[in-house]
Amino acid sequence: MVFKNLTPELAGMLSGIAGERISRNLVPGQDYLPASGKVMFEQDLLYGIDAVLDGWLTGGRFNKEFESRLAKMVGSRRALTVNSGSSANLLAVATLSSPRLGDRALKAGDEVITVASGFPTTVNPILQYHCTPVLLDVTLPGYNLDTSRLEEALSERTKAIMIAHTLGNPFDLDAVMSFAKRHGLWVIEDNCDALGAEYDGKKTGSFGHLGTCSFYPAHHITMGEGGALLINDPELIRIAESLRDWGRDCWCETGHDNTCRNRFNGQHGDLPFGYDHKYVYSERGYNFKITDIQAAIGLSQLDRIEPFAEKRRKNHRYLTRALNAVAGEDIITDLALPKATPSWFGCTVTLRDSFPGNRHELLQYLESQKIGSRLLFAGNILKQPGYRDMPHRVVGSLDRTDRVMNDTFWIGIWPGLEPVHLDYIAETVARYIDMKKK
Ligand SMILES: Cc1ncc(COP(=O)(O)O)c(C=O)c1O
Known part of the structure; x- marks a missing residue:
């Protein structure tokens, strides 16, 4: 696609203003690390x-x-x-x-x-x-x-x-x-x-x-x-x-x-x-x-979907390893099917009963350390206030769904995050565990 209205001069001027990558580099511990985010380049604007x-x-x-x-x-x-x-x-x-x-x-x-x-x-x-x-x-x-x-x-x-x-x-x-x-x-x-x-x-x-x-x-x-x-x-x-x-x-x-x-x-x-x-x-x-x-x-x-998806996979691998290194016995991390190549949206963690502390407290601790987290959306939709009377049929039990509602959350691996951010996230989880074990 070539520009129809932007002259090379005007595009050049705007480039000077925007810089090549618009999204700012985040400093762990100082800047909030959101669970998700966009990465934009001047071409987008x-x-x-x-x-x-x-x-x-x-x-x-x-x-x-x-x-x-x-x-x-x-x-x-x-x-x-x-x-x-x-x-x-x-x-x-x-x-x-x-x-x-x-x-x-x-x-x-x-x-x-x-x-x-x-x-x-x-x-x-x-x-x-x-x-x-x-x-x-x-x-x-x-x-x-x-x-x-x-x-x-x-x-x-x-x-x-x-x-x-x-x-x-x-x-x-x-x-x-x-x-x-x-x-x-x-x-x-x-x-x-x-x-x-x-x-x-x-x-x-x-x-x-x-x-x-x-x-x-x-x-x-x-x-x-x-x-x-x-x-x-x-x-x-x-x-x-x-x-x-x-x-x-x-x-x-x-x-x-x-x-x-x-x-x-x-x-x-x-x-x-x-x-x-x-x-x-x-x-x-x-x-x-x-x-x-x-x-x-x-x-x-x-234009960037493939490198973005690849970076998400790389970040996901890195953070999963780092989290398993600090809490492997006490958490469940992601698993993909053999034929699947995920394009990860987030890195999930489910706390096992052996985990010291609980999700409610851990997520607040992460937030206080400027780390964003998200739940797996509605958890069990039947427990949501707006869905109490929804017509439905359940087949089997929803035990694992309830477990997700109670013990699962996810952390960001979006392409704006680098190993330095992911290390900080894993170190913060380790700090929380240490505090709880004392
Ligand atoms: C699985 C899934 N479906 C649908 C949507 C809705 O997309 P939108 O926010 O663009 O309406 C979302 C939102 O994040 C989602 O996670």
Whole structure:
């Protein structure tokens, strides 16, 4: 992509101001080390400025290129940008609920297999479309769906599986995809925390009928706010495009009219003949589109996904080793499946009963030493105040999910962190253990 509006002089001037890498180096103990963060370069801002200077603002040339490059990178037929990962999840379920899919569509009362331990907006769309989440336990470590009980979870109403690759660690795609194929189920991969991860040499997000991404600043690449739906099936592409763009029947790009040259020539439903195709709605849709400024920043960040994912893997290896060196007997650290190449979002720790002290106290100690930490999102979603009455079915026990809710947390390994930061994190955990042992 070459700049259209930024002259070399102007770009040069702005470069002087921005510096090559914009994100500041953090000093351990002095600066707060967040659990997640964005790493931005001047190119990201220059792309954004070029998009502003286009004056087009809504999705345009940058969005088109971003969608095409993201799809190619992941290996999906189509990537459709949306304004968040949560919107991508909602759009995924809305797409599978389209009446155009006939008997295959998700309908009220149908069941969707998922987990209770995860991010709420993986489950919300299932509830919003009046389907029933069927909750299975997770493995520990791994923190992904325990596939050993999939057959038991099946009922006559089961229509889909919707699960995340937890914290960038691919779930068992062999087991999930073969189960889904055997029973004719839809699969939605929530890939929001896992961009760049692979399973058996293929990118996650491209296995299921639909995959979702988030480009919130905590994630692997960012555009401020944003997300994408990854789609392989042409029928689903047409439905999802319509649902993202107000539900319209016409396929003109934003700001363009009459691409089909039949704008005033059609008979649509019971509308009068020749009703403007621009205002014909074949779905009950949303407006989930992004601006070209977001797309421009995302496009620039996309150049770095491979080195970012590699740095995350390197940091994850380093911190896991360092934490095991100080507390190996008393903690459980991450584990990936043999065929998985994770694109880690964080480094998880589950405290064993033998751990001196407890999570509540440890996280506050880390915070006081300027180290950020995060819980594994909702823990057990059934215990969340907003979900007490949610319709659901549990298969087996959720014992490990409860363990995650009580004893698990994660620490940052984002590309802005270096060994000096990770050493400081491990030393601080060691200090806490020493204090508790005294
Ligand atoms: C697994 C998972 N799915 C979905 C989302 C939602 O993404 P967004 O924050 O872009 O709405 C998140 C957010 O971090 C997430 O972790």
